[in-house]
Amino acid sequence: MGMKISRIAGAAPLARVALASAIFSLVSARALAETSCPSPSWTRVPSADDMIAAYPAKARKDGVKGLAILQCAAQADGSLAGCVVESEDPAQYEFGAAALKLAGLIRTTPPCSEAQAHGVRIPIRFALPAEAADERHREAVYKIPERRFRKFAPAGPYWPDRALLLDQGGHVTIQCQVAADLKLKACRLVWDTAPSLGFGDAVLRMAARGWMTAAPLPPGASEQAELWWTFEVDFAARSLADEDDWPGGPPRVIPVEPPDRQVLYKTTHAVAGLGPPGGYYPDAAARAGVPGAAVVDCRVNDDGALNDCTVFSAFPVGWGFDDSALRMAKDHYISAAPLPDGQSPAHARARLTIVYPKPQ
Known part of the structure; x- marks a missing residue:
């Protein structure tokens, strides 16, 4: 990228x-x-x-x-x-x-x-990997940021605030198809070295909004819309030592990460070959034999019931694992496992990882 x-x-x-x-x-x-x-x-x-x-x-x-x-x-x-x-x-x-x-x-x-x-x-x-994807590495072209964002080029205004606050960098790989006008389409996240910092989401937004486009092919080569190209984006750590250099405004409070809790599944929607998610396994992913995972951030009741859930991350993107996880939580098909004896919850919210094994 x-x-x-x-x-x-x-x-x-x-x-x-x-x-x-x-x-x-x-x-x-x-x-x-x-x-x-x-x-x-x-x-x-x-x-x-x-x-x-x-x-x-x-x-x-x-x-x-x-x-x-x-x-x-x-x-x-x-x-x-x-x-x-x-x-x-x-x-x-x-x-x-x-x-x-x-x-x-x-x-x-x-x-x-x-x-x-x-x-x-x-x-x-x-x-x-996808067929010959490793041979189709391509450079990206970025818009030129306005002056206040120039130090953060090429990501510019898309640089994640949380990464700036923590002075951390990352590396992201995406695969996209390229339109005739060199805009990126149907992009999917392949690699994010620091998923909690938001680099992957930032790059996908950069592609979707036209901030980054594909570099032109060599003379004589023709664009093929069905091909997948691999793009890499590196984010070097940026320090907030000089507050004026930070485009995100004044310093803000860094939210506390909620703890992880183990997931308990009911068996009312069990389906042979689809693992614990059972009937909640996304149809398209089940038919294509695509495994995945989703992390949800929920408020946990004393009895382990989940409420007010949001999707923290889901992979691979576009296969419905995010919606599936939210439906399981809403239907109370999943819950949080009890904490060890004598341990009190440190947060009202928690994160739960739902694994979708490869359909058999």
């Missing part, structure tokens, strides 16, 4: 992953203890060669995608320890073992709370 400012150590562009790609999202296992403790984010992820080496041979041969979720402890140096496989799907292809091989190659920002030190959940999605 466009901006070549800084890269996370050890991370190869997904556009060049010839065999496999993985989506990592990091969710703290319990409540953040302090308002000054931001969510952890990646500082190093496996390279393309690492992913190729770890991809299960049988799954690669059969063209099978997979999802594994690890539970790990975060160390002071950012490394992960004591990782165990929480779940894997499909089980017979050993995606859990593959994820454990990759755990030693992952680094996070140092834990800043007891909750982060004791446990993080790491969903790792293994997916074979």
